[in-house]
Amino acid sequence: MDGKRKTILFKLFGSSVSFMRRCLFSVLSVGPVPNHLAFILDGNRRYAKKWNLGEGMGYRAGFLSLMSLMKYCYELGVKYVSIYAFSIDNFRRRPEEVQYVMDLMLEKIEGMLKEESLVNQYGVRVYFIGNLKLLHEPVRLAAEKAMKATSNNNNSILLICVAYTSTDEIVHAAQQSCEDKWAAIQSSVNIKDSQDGEEKDTNDVIKLSDIESHMYMRVAPDPDILVRTSGETRLSNFLLWQTSNSLLYSPKALWPEIGLRHLVWAVLNFQRAHPYLEKRRKQP
Numbered sequence: 001m002d003g004k005r006k007t008i009l010f011k012l013f014g015s016s017v018s019f020m021r022r023c024l025f026s027v028l029s030v031g032p033v034p035n036h037l038a039f040i041l042d043g044n045r046r047y048a049k050k051w052n053l054g055e056g057m058g059y060r061a062g063f064l065s066l067m068s069l070m071k072y073c074y075e076l077g078v079k080y081v082s083i084y085a086f087s088i089d090n091f092r093r094r095p096e097e098v099q100y101v102m103d104l105m106l107e108k109i110e111g112m113l114k115e116e117s118l119v120n121q122y123g124v125r126v127y128f129i130g131n132l133k134l135l136h137e138p139v140r141l142a143a144e145k146a147m148k149a150t151s152n153n154n155n156s157i158l159l160i161c162v163a164y165t166s167t168d169e170i171v172h173a174a175q176q177s178c179e180d181k182w183a184a185i186q187s188s189v190n191i192k193d194s195q196d197g198e199e200k201d202t203n204d205v206i207k208l209s210d211i212e213s214h215m216y217m218r219v220a221p222d223p224d225i226l227v228r229t230s231g232e233t234r235l236s237n238f239l240l241w242q243t244s245n246s247l248l249y250s251p252k253a254l255w256p257e258i259g260l261r262h263l264v265w266a267v268l269n270f271q272r273a274h275p276y277l278e279k280r281r282k283q284p
């Protein structure tokens with residue numbers, strides 16, 4: 001078969017697969033579609049080992065899976081996708097491994113800024129979530145640039161958790177809330193001193209809403225589903241505050257092996273559990 005025919009056949013195959021996927025999503029959309037999916041990308045190094053690849057290739061394969069899954073999520077109508085891309089604990093890995101992931105991130109973030117990228121194709125707004133000061137400088141700058149460049153996109157939201165752990169997020173939010181409260185108390189004392197007026201209500205109790213308004217994840221609702229690949233059933237310090245009513249799904253597949261069937265299975269399970277999850281959410 002000559003090259004031209006092969007290309008035509010390849011394109012035909014591609015468009016019929018995408019047509020069937022869209023039909024499948026139309027059927028799935030008859031039930032409730034999750035608004036927010038969160039993923040722990042586990043098993044990249046094991047994938048590389050399994051296929052005798054260099055460790056770095058595991059991460060590269062992981063990035064490709066991430067792109068396909070994001071595409072499926074947005075086609076299905078999921079508005080928010082969160083990923084655990086690098087935890088604060090991951091900085092304790094071998095320096096050359098950390099450097100490899102940072103270089104890969106830099107390369108991929110720069111790719112996101114290109115016009116033909118998935119992010120621009122689907123109108124995705126990107127947030128980098130976490131203690132960004134811990135990132136290598138070029139990655140932090142690229143992350144800030146990507147957040148700014150996509151700030152007018154509003155079809156879907158991608159939250160990339162890097163230099164993130166839940167405990168760090170909670171401590172940060174608690175510290176910020178205390179600082180705000182302290183500043184409010186100070187300013188009310190100053191007003192009282194200068195005006196010698198009526199005492200202002202300076203409630204010095206920190207409320208749940210104060211903490212929540214300082215969480216890094218405040219820009220998104222709580223996840224409906226949390227997926228952790230490679231059969232692990234631990235949360236590993238990811239979104240501990242936000243997942244008390246999320247459906248947890250832990251397929252055996254390593255992250256680079258995750259695909260459409262896992263997404264469909266997760267959504268079907270969510271739809272089955274939906275009445276119960278909704279009831280839990282409405283409880284005060």
Ligand SMILES: CC(C)=CCC/C(C)=C/CC/C(C)=C/COP(=O)(O)OP(=O)(O)O
Pocket residue numbers: 041042043044045046047059060062063085086087090101104105106108109160
């Ligand atoms: C720009 C952007 C979002 C890039 C993301 C790139 C990417 C795939 C990062 C994954 C990093 C990571 C530490 C995954 C955990 O798997 P693991 O290495 O712990 O695998 P293991 O469980 O087999 O050891």
